[in-house]
Amino acid sequence: MSDIGNKKTFALDDDHVMVVIGSGAGGGTLAAELAKKGIDVVVLEAGKLTPRTEFLPDEWASFTQLAWLDKRTTSGTWRVAKDFPGLPAWICKTVGGTSVHWAGAALRIQPHEFKARTTYGNLPGANLLDWPVTREELDPYYTRAEDKMGVTRTHGMPGLPGNNNFKVMYGGATKLGYKECSTGHMAINSTFRDGRNHCFQRGFCFQGCRYGAKWSTLYTEIPQGQATGHMELRPECHVSRIEHDKTGKVTAVLYYDASGHLQRQKARAVSVAGNSIETPRLLLLSESSKFPDGLANSSGQVGRNYLRHTTASVYATFDHQVDMFKGTTMAGIISDESRFDPSRGFVGGFHMETISLGLAFYSSFLNPGAWGKEFAEAMDGYSRTAGMWIVGEDMPQESNRITLNHDVKDQFGLPVANVHFDDHPNDTAMRDYGFERGEAVYRAVGARKTYRVPPYPSTHNLGTCRMSEKPSDGVCNSYGQAHDVPNLFISDGSQFTTGAAENPTLTIVTLALRQADHIAAQMHKGAI
Amino acid sequence: MQSHPLPDPVLATPEAGPAPAAPIAATRRGVLKATGLLTGTLALSSVLASLAPSRSWALDLKGLSSHQGAVILAFSRHLYPHPHLEDAVYALVVKELDGKAAATPATKKTLADGVARLDHVGSGDWLKRGAALQEIDVAAMEGTPFFTLVRSTAVVALYNNDMAFAHFGYGGKKGNDGYLYKGFNDLKWLPNPPAAASGPIPKG
Numbered sequence: 001m002s003d004i005g006n007k008k009t010f011a012l013d014d015d016h017v018m019v020v021i022g023s024g025a026g027g028g029t030l031a032a033e034l035a036k037k038g039i040d041v042v043v044l045e046a047g048k049l050t051p052r053t054e055f056l057p058d059e060w061a062s063f064t065q066l067a068w069l070d071k072r073t074t075s076g077t078w079r080v081a082k083d084f085p086g087l088p089a090w091i092c093k094t095v096g097g098t099s100v101h102w103a104g105a106a107l108r109i110q111p112h113e114f115k116a117r118t119t120y121g122n123l124p125g126a127n128l129l130d131w132p133v134t135r136e137e138l139d140p141y142y143t144r145a146e147d148k149m150g151v152t153r154t155h156g157m158p159g160l161p162g163n164n165n166f167k168v169m170y171g172g173a174t175k176l177g178y179k180e181c182s183t184g185h186m187a188i189n190s191t192f193r194d195g196r197n198h199c200f201q202r203g204f205c206f207q208g209c210r211y212g213a214k215w216s217t218l219y220t221e222i223p224q225g226q227a228t229g230h231m232e233l234r235p236e237c238h239v240s241r242i243e244h245d246k247t248g249k250v251t252a253v254l255y256y257d258a259s260g261h262l263q264r265q266k267a268r269a270v271s272v273a274g275n276s277i278e279t280p281r282l283l284l285l286s287e288s289s290k291f292p293d294g295l296a297n298s299s300g301q302v303g304r305n306y307l308r309h310t311t312a313s314v315y316a317t318f319d320h321q322v323d324m325f326k327g328t329t330m331a332g333i334i335s336d337e338s339r340f341d342p343s344r345g346f347v348g349g350f351h352m353e354t355i356s357l358g359l360a361f362y363s364s365f366l367n368p369g370a371w372g373k374e375f376a377e378a379m380d381g382y383s384r385t386a387g388m389w390i391v392g393e394d395m396p397q398e399s400n401r402i403t404l405n406h407d408v409k410d411q412f413g414l415p416v417a418n419v420h421f422d423d424h425p426n427d428t429a430m431r432d433y434g435f436e437r438g439e440a441v442y443r444a445v446g447a448r449k450t451y452r453v454p455p456y457p458s459t460h461n462l463g464t465c466r467m468s469e470k471p472s473d474g475v476c477n478s479y480g481q482a483h484d485v486p487n488l489f490i491s492d493g494s495q496f497t498t499g500a501a502e503n504p505t506l507t508i509v510t511l512a513l514r515q516a517d518h519i520a521a522q523m524h525k526g527a528i
Numbered sequence: 529m530q531s532h533p534l535p536d537p538v539l540a541t542p543e544a545g546p547a548p549a550a551p552i553a554a555t556r557r558g559v560l561k562a563t564g565l566l567t568g569t570l571a572l573s574s575v576l577a578s579l580a581p582s583r584s585w586a587l588d589l590k591g592l593s594s595h596q597g598a599v600i601l602a603f604s605r606h607l608y609p610h611p612h613l614e615d616a617v618y619a620l621v622v623k624e625l626d627g628k629a630a631a632t633p634a635t636k637k638t639l640a641d642g643v644a645r646l647d648h649v650g651s652g653d654w655l656k657r658g659a660a661l662q663e664i665d666v667a668a669m670e671g672t673p674f675f676t677l678v679r680s681t682a683v684v685a686l687y688n689n690d691m692a693f694a695h696f697g698y699g700g701k702k703g704n705d706g707y708l709y710k711g712f713n714d715l716k717w718l719p720n721p722p723a724a725a726s727g728p729i730p731k732g
Contacts, residue, residue: 057704060688159727164715171718182725190727198730200706320717325699326707359698360688371607371679383697
């Protein structure tokens with residue numbers, strides 16, 4: 001166990017510790033922040049500890065190494081349910097969570113997006129709500145998060161150098177008159193900083209950053225937390241239930257350890273940060289006579305309003321070499337379309353961000369299920385191909401939700417999560433518009449052929465335990481504190497009230513910093 | 529229709545490891561108890577020559593007959609037609625399916641049934657049928673368990689190996705150390721974006 005890096009371990013019956021479930025951007029950051037404040041924390045992570053020296057420059061092998069492959073099921077009209085029925089999400093089961101896999105885009109949610117209901121109005125079928133927190137309140141925490149993560153174009157960090165894929169995007173964006181196109185705000189070191197190397201442009205961002213240039217809790221927050229002597233990391237510990245006492249306060253968590261034995265860790269407070277599918281699943285699994293619809297679910301909103309961003313990709317082939325794989329995956333961002341402008345036929349906005357896939361993933365995701373001459377021709381053009389990802393705000397809908405599928409069990413005999421998703425008409429309108437704009441960008445610099453690529457399994461999973469002003473509208477308050485259970489916290493993207501048009505990790509970290517201050521203050525007051 | 533939560537080879541080989549290796553070189557054959565054999569020769573001009581131990585290649589089959597292997601190879605060529613891509617790469621699809629056939633009787637039957645059906649429409653030997661008719665036969669099989677199995681295996685096996693990477697121009701693990709000082713931003717047909725939109729190359 002020594003190579004896990006713990007300086008301190010805690011007893012199972014030690015009820016003064018805070019238990020954090022999940023070690024990704026939310027859980028890993030929260031745990032480290034609490035430990036730095038002297039609060040004792042036990043981090044339970046379902047995945048293994050994989051040091052970055054063991055990351056693999058091989059897409060499928062890496063996927064098998066890092067991805068969450070426990071059983072899940074899908075339903076709804078989204079194409080992922082047809083193409084990848086057992087893989088609704090492309091997220092990680094490893095120490096560091098999906099912060100190992102993310103591409104590094106670190107964008108602040110825009111002020112008007114925190115007021116989605118006020119700004120967008122009453123959209124039929126959309127369960128829109130304003131966040132109970134404003135951009136102004138979060139700005140100091142955003143600043144801290146950017147400093148901590150080393151976000152380019154903040155705190156004196158230069159931008160990353162543009163690669164070939166970016167050069168194509170920039171050329172097209174400029175010809176279309178877009179004004180906001182650059183190598184973006186990325187939590188990837190452009191210079192040596194904070195003990196971490198600069199980016200060497202490997203092009204394996206999704207497979208884990210071997211140089212540690214991209215921020216991940218795996219090699220930043222987690223070892224920092226352990227170094228305080230106030231944090232214990234327990235990998236391969238899969239939490240199955242959160243227990244509570246007669247008053248409704250949580251008291252312990254049950255988990256299966258690495259050898260499959262059921263353990264009970266007592267707790268003063270619990271944070272759930274298992275990403276937006278496992279987090280609501282765990283609350284639903286923790287139903288009791290006091291909480292018959294699931295823990296902290298008096299609103300009925302646990303698992304609902306599942307958001308995955310309105311996504312799509314556009315790839316285009318050119319007459320000449322592009323080699324999109326040379327360098328960072330998300331090498332450039334166009335932000336002009338992220339504005340609020342309903343004249344385009346939809347509310348909310350989107351970003352266009354370069355994306356590149358290696359040959360193996362390109363063949364699997366370009367048009368799942370496709371075959372024949374047209375597909376082969378697209379593959380023949382691989383080295384002359386540029387690519388972008390469209391990432392925009394999708395509308396919260398109550399019917400898009402995570403539920404327990406009692407017909408399918410996981411390796412512990414627990415019902416798996418079913419992920420149901422249908423596009424809202426606003427999502428479809430935005431995606432169609434995004435396709436057109438993306439194709440226009442590439443045609444402006446001579447694209448020979450463009451390809452509209454359907455959404456991949458979701459990496460941005462949000463909204464399933466959303467924060468709300470009123471307890472009847474959501475699961476937690478603006479600090480991620482459950483409305484129903486004062487010593488239970490939601491610390492991942494589940495707490496997002498709406499999805500906004502920005503990649504979520506920076507905001508997850510920002511909320512975790514704010515939550516840590518709140519928890520420390522509550523503990524100081526003796527409230528929890 | 530079979531449903532594949534993940535592309536089949538990923539589930540079938542949980543250890544995954546490196547990309548499928550080139551078919552076994554002819555000189556290294558002999559240990560395995562084979563049910564069939566596929567052989568071929570790389571073209572003299574092939575970019576793959578440097579990746580193979582010899583220009584001749586051979587694949588011992590453990591679950592399929594030589595004929596079944598050859599039919600599946602030809603079928604894969606119609607599924608993903610790349611006229612200049614060597615048979616040695618398509619043989620990796622056969623290799624993957626052969627492994628599944630050897631491990632799972634149901635899979636072996638699915639493959640045998642599919643080949644038998646093709647041979648039936650091909651008056652005994654589908655390989656003797658003209659390419660245009662073969663193409664029609666392949667399309668007619670869509671939706672069958674055979675087609676689904678071969679296609680979902682082929683789309684991974686065909687494109688996830690060093691020979692395919694070399695053929696289609698993907699760097700693969702050659703990028704492991706990073707392109708920053710070797711080949712980064714080497715696209716010449718568009719101007720460099722201004723410094724404000726990009727960033728400096730860090731000093732080595």
